[in-house]
Amino acid sequence: MKYQALLFDLDGTLVDSAEDMYIASNLMLTDLARPIVSQTMVRQFVGNGIEMLVKRLLSGDMAVNPHLSAADIERATSLFFTHYEAVVAEHSALYPHVETVLAAFAHIPKAVVTNKARRFTLPLLEKMAIARHFDVVVCGDDGDKKPTPTPLLSASEQLAVAPKDCLMIGDSKSDLLAAQAAAMDCLALTYGYHQGEDLRQYNPQYLCDQFLDIITTIN
Numbered sequence: 001m002k003y004q005a006l007l008f009d010l011d012g013t014l015v016d017s018a019e020d021m022y023i024a025s026n027l028m029l030t031d032l033a034r035p036i037v038s039q040t041m042v043r044q045f046v047g048n049g050i051e052m053l054v055k056r057l058l059s060g061d062m063a064v065n066p067h068l069s070a071a072d073i074e075r076a077t078s079l080f081f082t083h084y085e086a087v088v089a090e091h092s093a094l095y096p097h098v099e100t101v102l103a104a105f106a107h108i109p110k111a112v113v114t115n116k117a118r119r120f121t122l123p124l125l126e127k128m129a130i131a132r133h134f135d136v137v138v139c140g141d142d143g144d145k146k147p148t149p150t151p152l153l154s155a156s157e158q159l160a161v162a163p164k165d166c167l168m169i170g171d172s173k174s175d176l177l178a179a180q181a182a183a184m185d186c187l188a189l190t191y192g193y194h195q196g197e198d199l200r201q202y203n204p205q206y207l208c209d210q211f212l213d214i215i216t217t218i219n
C-alpha cells in the first residue's frame with residue numbers, strides 16, 4: 001500500500017446525510033416563512049459548511065444573495081442548528097460497504113476531515129457506529145475549512161504521517177482542491193454531493209464509483 005494514513009470526508013462520502021439536512025432545512029425555512037427547497041437542491045448546497053448551507057437556503061440558490069443581513073443569517077443558523085440537532089441521524093445511513101472498507105484498513109491510521117460542525121459530526125459518527133475507526137476527527141468549526149489545506153494538514157500532523165503519505169478520500173471539489181493544496185493524493189467518489197460537477201476536471205489520482213472499489217484501487 002502506497003499510503004500510511006487515510007483521510008475521509010464525511011457527508012456524501014461515508015454517510016448519506018442529505019435527507020436529515022433537507023428536513024432541518026425546510027423546518028428552518030418554514031419557521032422563517034420562506035420558500036421551502038427540494039432535496040436535490042439541498043444535496044447541491046451541502047459541502048462548504050453549515051453557514052454556507054444556510055446562506056444558500058435563504059437565497060434559494062447556490063449563488064448567495066448579497067443582500068442577506070447578518071441578523072437574518074444568524075437567526076436562520078440558530079434555527080437550523082436546533083432542527084438539525086433533533087434529526088441528525090434519523091434518516092442518515094452509511095453508504096454501501098463503508099464498514100467493510102474501514103475494517104479492511106484497520107491497521108492504517110484514519111481520520112475524518114469534514115466541513116460539518118463538531119456538534120453534529122461526533123453524534124453522527126457515533127450513531128452510524130463508525131466512530132471507533134477514526135484516530136482523529138477534524139471538523140469545519142475547528143479552524144479553516146476545505147478547500148483550504150488547513151484541516152487536512154491538521155489531520156496529517158495529528159496522525160504524525162507526512163502529507164505525501166496521506167490519501168484524501170472525498171466527494172466534492174472542496175476535498176480535491178484541499179488535497180492538492182496540501183500536496184496529498186486524492187481519491188474522488190462519484191456518488192456523493194458533487195454539486196453537479198464532473199470531478200475529473202480536478203484531476204484526482206483515483207476516481208471510484210463505489211466505496212468498495214477503494215480497496216482494490218489503492219492496495
Ligand SMILES: O=C(O)COP(=O)(O)O
Pocket residue numbers: 009010011012046047048049050053113114115116117
Ligand atoms: O457540512 C458540509 O457542508 C459538508 O461536510 P463534508 O465536508 O463532510 O462533505
Ligand SMILES: [Mg+2]
Pocket residue numbers: 009010011012013047170171172192193
Ligand atoms: Mg462531502
